[in-house]
Amino acid sequence: GGLGQVMELEIITGASATHSCMYDRTKRPALGLLGGQPGAPGRVSLSDGSQPHPKSHYRLQPGQRVILELPGGGGFGDPSQRDPQRVRDDVLAGYVSHEAAARDYGLVV
Numbered sequence: 001g002g003l004g005q006v007m008e009l010e011i012i013t014g015a016s017a018t019h020s021c022m023y024d025r026t027k028r029p030a031l032g033l034l035g036g037q038p039g040a041p042g043r044v045s046l047s048d049g050s051q052p053h054p055k056s057h058y059r060l061q062p063g064q065r066v067i068l069e070l071p072g073g074g075g076f077g078d079p080s081q082r083d084p085q086r087v088r089d090d091v092l093a094g095y096v097s098h099e100a101a102a103r104d105y106g107l108v109v
Contacts, residue, residue, distance in 0.1 A: 033075070
């Protein structure tokens with residue numbers, strides 16, 4: 001599937017700020033197609049461990065952080081049929097971890 005990303009935002013000024021969010025795919029990840037696996041669910045959390053609703057707005061205080069785990073898309077095709085060299089290339093580029101290559105593609109890199 002498509003690549004996800006993790007973003008961490010921190011208020012570094014002396015003033016508070018409002019964070020408005022309308023994130024999708026937190027309860028129902030993107031589906032895979034033609035044997036592909038579903039994507040991961042997204043998540044929003046604060047540095048204190050709380051998890052605000054993904055469609056909300058709230059105040060962030062100085063020094064407080066919001067962590068956004070934004071999911072990738074669902075996979076396309078059976079991962080066991082992917083060209084092993086392309087999986088290796090993705091591991092070397094940092095797109096896929098060694099653990100995910102073994103778990104999802106059956107390939108030890």
